[in-house]
Amino acid sequence: MSATLTKSAPTPGAGGGTPGRGAAVRGALGGALRSREIAVAVVLLVVVAVATVRNDSFLLSADGWRDLLLTPSILLLLAAGQMMVIVTRSVDLSVGSTMALTAYLTGRLFIDVPGIPIIVVVLAGVALGAVLGLVNGVLVAYGQVPALVITLGTMYVYRGIMLTWAGSDRINAGDMPSGFLALGTKQVLTIPLLTIVAVAVVAVVGYYLHTARSGRELYAIGSDPDAAKLYGLKVPTRVLTAFVLCGALAGLAGVVHAARYGTVSSGVGNGIELQAVGAAVIGGVAIFGGSGTVWGAAIGAVLLVTINRALPILGIPDFWQRAVVGALILGAVVLDRVLALRQSRKYDEEREG
């Protein structure tokens, strides 16, 4: 009889209400044990610990510490945006191309408009990303075509525009002002500035999804689109918003890429869209929407990046590095399925009993 309500397992983060005191303690404890965020964080710590034992410069050198924190920042931004789209039961495959376009725009602006303020360039990158996201959003929300197909198309279109625009050009560090490049290396209390930016973005997204009506509605739409319509939610508007936000964050990621690496080639962000999806899935965001947290996606992103850096240190050949990432994603999906089945069986028993 649960035919109408069988889907993924519920997530603690998707729940509502403030627990009472006794229940709070038990809830927190049980939540911690079951929480995907904590489970992924534990895996992350293990990876870092093992890599450090193997080669202590992985964590204990100044460079190691910086890279550990700095490298995930781009994927963090993309995963946060991707997560908002996935939670509405969509997906955005064009974020890598969007990022490439805004990274190139960043370099182009510095070359073509000498003396342009850095903040204007950053805002321009975010704005371009938002516009590209808007295109995706309009097509998905009003075109009634699955996001997978739409964004697969725009992924190639955006990449094509970037390649045409850039031609054989390549933006080099010398093309950009040193003040901008300094952002890529600047640290506050040994923590890289770009990492702080990325974490702040994740925090804002998390706050929005948890406390704003429109944020909760993203979950509702992904949980059951038909019910969302019956509830009178503005489904197209919300889906559109998710795509715009995702595009804007991809735009920011492009600017961050330019600052961090100092060069922009045509291959920027190739394949990173799938890493962003993978990060969200590993972090417990249900691929069919409705549940998951941005924190999960963020920790998933850090884990993905860190594993990719740790495996060579552990002497694992390139081929297996990809296989490990694949195994992580498969493991996460299987785990979700098993947990969901167990949960629904538990509810069945509760009802029968």
Added chain:
Amino acid sequence: MSDTPSTPSAPATPVLEMADVRKSFGPVAALRSGTMTVESGSIHALVGENGAGKSTLVKIVAGVHRRDGGTLRFEGADVDFTSTAESKGAGIAVIYQEPTLFPDLSVTENIFMGRQPLGRGRRIDRAAMLKETTEIFERLGVDIDPRRPALGLSIADQQIIEIAKAISLDARLLIMDEPTAALSGVEVERLFAVARSLRDEGRGLVFISHRFEEVFALCDRVTVMRDGAYVATTDIATTTPDAIVEMMVGREVGELFPKTVATIGEPVLEVRGLRSAGTFRDISFDVRAGEIVGLAGLVGAGRSEIARAVFGVDAYDAGTVTMRGKKVRPRRPRAAIAAGMAFVPEDRRKQGLVVDASVARNVASVIRRQLSSLGLLTGRAENKASGPWAGRLEVKTNALDMAATTMSGGNQQKVVIAKWLATEPQLLIIDEPTRGIDVGTKAEVHRLLSDLAGQGLAILMISSELPEVLGMADRVLVVREGQITAELDRTEATPESVMKAATAGAVPTELTPVLPDALLKEVGA
């Protein structure tokens, strides 16, 4: 009708007034004249057979459909809802048999989604939300954890969530569309207690049900519909179940369903001890050659699920399915087809047809392997194989290469049947054979089934239309809550006996069903 509405004393102001509301879908008139007046502080029953137009009427009030004509007034003002949001905003709530909730979200969020209480800085005030939910649940006297996810809630609890939502919206009119169909006795009692308290708060309620016991136990007034039209409204206190059934049926059942006598042969299908946890159990029955066995019961009783398990679409936990003495492998529709079974599903557009494909392709789809040579299937082979069947069933189509989607419901159903007959089956399982089919074609489908049985085909027919079951079936199996509660021979099967077996147990015990002699005569049993 001789039984004109007796204009009963109106105790309160009307919440809802509908007069002569009409709605057609293409050529099919789903609602010819919807008329009903619901007073505040009362519970109004809406009864009628399946297809009488109740659901269409409800959907017009709810803003799902727009009416073609007639007047609709809510709280004294003319209204014309173009969306569910509009009717909800006006103060109308509809509780469906199976509510649509967000499984991943908490019960509280399900109640308040889209209109959560906001605190400082437009943040959702979760504490206030939880408090109001708890208060509503206390008022309703239900024990549901407001923090748990909606996933895994029983249907009864899901309905309570919908009611809680309606209360928090301050709905003045609640329409409950067959809410009790999937509920146990205790759950029905709880729902009734909630409904009464809502009535006592001065809200108007509409209660749609097939169970007269419930109507008489709960409601103040009743409106009867038949064939898309208003028949009568009376006070419950001044009427009897006999009178209501008479108004509901009001036609000669025998004429519509021309079952010819067939010689009944050996058992073709034998089902023994079939069980699927949570869905059905202890299902044992036979279907013999030339016999039509009707599977009756309320919607949600598990009839379709049994049929799907027999045909191997769904898995089952225990029991055996035997065709002509040979066991059929479970969970293998292909094995079932090879054993001589055919299955015409309930939803022909989604499950029975490839609607965009041609008639010929549809008819040939199951036998495509036999038709193909060297792995290639030609249109000529399809046409050659499907032509005779389409002709024999009088499928009204200009050409075999017409897309199935362009045809009427009745002709589509014939295409589905033709598709299966092309496999030369020994057993035909048919789920709701005439749903959504106009009256004329209905009779054709019935004649066809009757003829097929006469030629020795064993037929297992699931139907929610009581007259159809009584008119067509040689034997009726009644399913209630996943169990066969009665096996009735054609001579024993009466509206009374079938209804009793289909509903017993879920009704308050002090109200034993009193069903009419009038209907008995009409069925000609």
